[in-house]
Amino acid sequence: MTCEYCEIIQGEKEAAKIYEDDKVIAFLSDQPATIGHIIVAPKKHAPIIEAVSDEDIDHVFKVANKISVAVFESLKIEGTNLIVHNGVEAGQEMPHFSVNIIPRKTGDGLMFEWQPKQLKEEEMATIELQLKEEIGKPVVAAEIPKEEAIEEEPEAKEEGAEKKKEIKEGEKEESYLIKQLRRMP
Numbered sequence: 001m002t003c004e005y006c007e008i009i010q011g012e013k014e015a016a017k018i019y020e021d022d023k024v025i026a027f028l029s030d031q032p033a034t035i036g037h038i039i040v041a042p043k044k045h046a047p048i049i050e051a052v053s054d055e056d057i058d059h060v061f062k063v064a065n066k067i068s069v070a071v072f073e074s075l076k077i078e079g080t081n082l083i084v085h086n087g088v089e090a091g092q093e094m095p096h097f098s099v100n101i102i103p104r105k106t107g108d109g110l111m112f113e114w115q116p117k118q119l120k121e122e123e124m125a126t127i128e129l130q131l132k133e134e135i136g137k138p139v140v141a142a143e144i145p146k147e148e149a150i151e152e153e154p155e156a157k158e159e160g161a162e163k164k165k166e167i168k169e170g171e172k173e174e175s176y177l178i179k180q181l182r183r184m185p
């Protein structure tokens with residue numbers, strides 16, 4: 001399958017590029033939600049966020065933040081929506097992970113409002129528990145309690161955690177990946 005964003009990155013397809021470095025590209029959307037709608041994408045092809053390296057995620061969002069500030073200044077807007085459509089069911093059309101920067105102004109006519117769902121207390125508690133179990137420990141080094149952080153090198157810790165996860169969650173991991181593959185656009 002051809003990827004339009006990869007074609008833009010490789011210079012095979014025209015686009016209004018507004019920023020580029022060795023890892024990231026940003027260009028104007030040809031189907032803008034508002035004037036100045038920008039797409040920020042890693043140069044390395046990855047269909048959904050789960051397939052993007054931590055390093056690229058880090059850089060894509062840093063660049064998106066920088067561009068968002070620039071949009072504020074240059075287009076005299078009042079806000080931005082930074083949106084990731086992750087998976088076909090979430091409205092993703094291009095099979096290449098990206099962050100949309102959508103400039104906003106009072107009365108621009110764009111609607112993101114929704115009717116809040118009514119949940120019972122026990123439904124909320126169940127969801128909270130399920131999510132906490134699945135998410136597990138913090139992934140950011142800064143969030144690890146000091147004693148633990150001193151005992152182990154961050155890299156060694158990561159490897160250890162990875163192995164443990166593999167052993168403990170072999171089957172679970174597999175079904176998760178299958179689910180993710182199904183979601184790819």
Ligand SMILES: [Zn+2]
Pocket residue numbers: 003004005006007045046095096
């Ligand atoms: Zn691509």
